[in-house]
Amino acid sequence: MRRLLIATALLLAAPLVAAQAYKWTDANGTVHYSDAPPPQGTKYNKVTTSGSVEPLATPAPAVTSDGSAEVPTKPNTTQPVADTPENRAKLCSNLKSNMETLKSQGPVVMDDGGQQKVMSTDQRKQQQAAAQSQYQQYCSGS
Incomplete structure (x- = not known):
């Protein structure tokens, strides 16, 4: 028993x-x-x-309600860009523009998985620090 x-x-x-x-x-x-x-x-x-x-098996694609297979989303993995003077100038220009936008008083909207969200003060500070660090690393001689 x-x-x-x-x-x-x-x-x-x-x-x-x-x-x-x-x-x-x-x-x-x-x-x-x-x-x-x-x-x-x-x-x-x-x-x-x-x-x-350990995974038991390779996961099969999910099937949506209309019968089509759902392709899992992958993070945006971009290919490296050649370090040419033109590409570096574009990078520096974009970083400078981003820093100016982040320092402005207006709201900054970011894409969050397909949804538009306004950045918080902390997020702005983090992005400013990252952009400033990248600018110093890649654009200090420009």
Whole structure:
């Protein structure tokens, strides 16, 4: 009788090992995983966990309600740009323009996974510091 109870308890606990999780990327490019859904309006993927570190199989593309396969989105991986005087001048011009925009008093809107969001003061400061650092690194002789 005791073995039957233990076996039943193990069978009932098995579904708890496979849990639902959510994965999304924030405006700063940080990937988040959570057992609770992300804030409303955030694009996310549902991830089923199995309790194992290794994937059980290569995931198949998700199928949408219209029957088409959903292609998982990949981060924007751009190819390196050749370090030519023309490209460096464009980079420096863009960095200078970005710094001026970030220092202005008006709102700065950023694309957050397909949604337009106004940058917070902290986000502006982070972006200003990053742009200033890049400008000093690549444009100090320009």
